[in-house]
Amino acid sequence: MRRNRRHRLVFLTVAAAAAALVTYDVRWDAAALREWGASVAGPVQRLAAGDDEAGRRELRLAAAGWAEQAAADRERQAERVAAAAPRRGSPVVTAQVVGYGTHGDSVAIDVGTRDGVRADHMVISADGLVGRVVEAGHSVSTVRLAVDPASSVGVRVAGTREIGTVTGQGMRDGLLRLRLLAADARPRVGQRVVTLGSAKGGPYLPGVPVGTIVRVERDADPLVTTALVRPAVRFGTLDVVGVVSASRGGDGDAR
16 A cells, blocks of 8 residues: 555656656756756655655755755846846845736735835836836735736837837737827837836836837827837746836836
């Protein structure tokens, strides 16, 4: 009976490892995959051979090693996020994404009022604008992503400095719609779009990458110029983000 239980444990462990290896193979490099696989195979082989205690000990050590690697990776991401702050000295609270909203247009992060986070604080990643805090609890906050259809952000087109707004179109679409204020604006594919900045610096500070124009739309209304923007941030893979508190010195209201 005990051997049967051991065999079931071995089977489940191997199955879980195999599934993880497939995912890891898709997302990371083969060398790291082989190293990870070897760390699993040794303890599993010992369990199969009947050396339960040695197998458990090595699995615990392997798990500790994976946790250390994950922590080191998060630390590197946090450093990149802090370096991406739009202004030198801007207070940045790094946070971990711990959940997605029902429609994927919002995320929960593991910081809150105890960490100095408040509603309307801007949220960034190392790549650009993520969104803004819409609700701050004691230790968990909700962030409305820029891709949310309810989101609207004042922006400026790099180079021409034309002003407009971007609104989300939902996680499924994945793009942002840019509307420029000038009727004679001539946006071009490949131009970068950055935040304009809000009055008194909140919630959005100026100059944060929002995305890149990928298609210019021709509207029937000659007074409207619109384009589609691919976000600088991959919203479906958010991990470590930074909450930037509002500060003075913005150059216009972009809310």
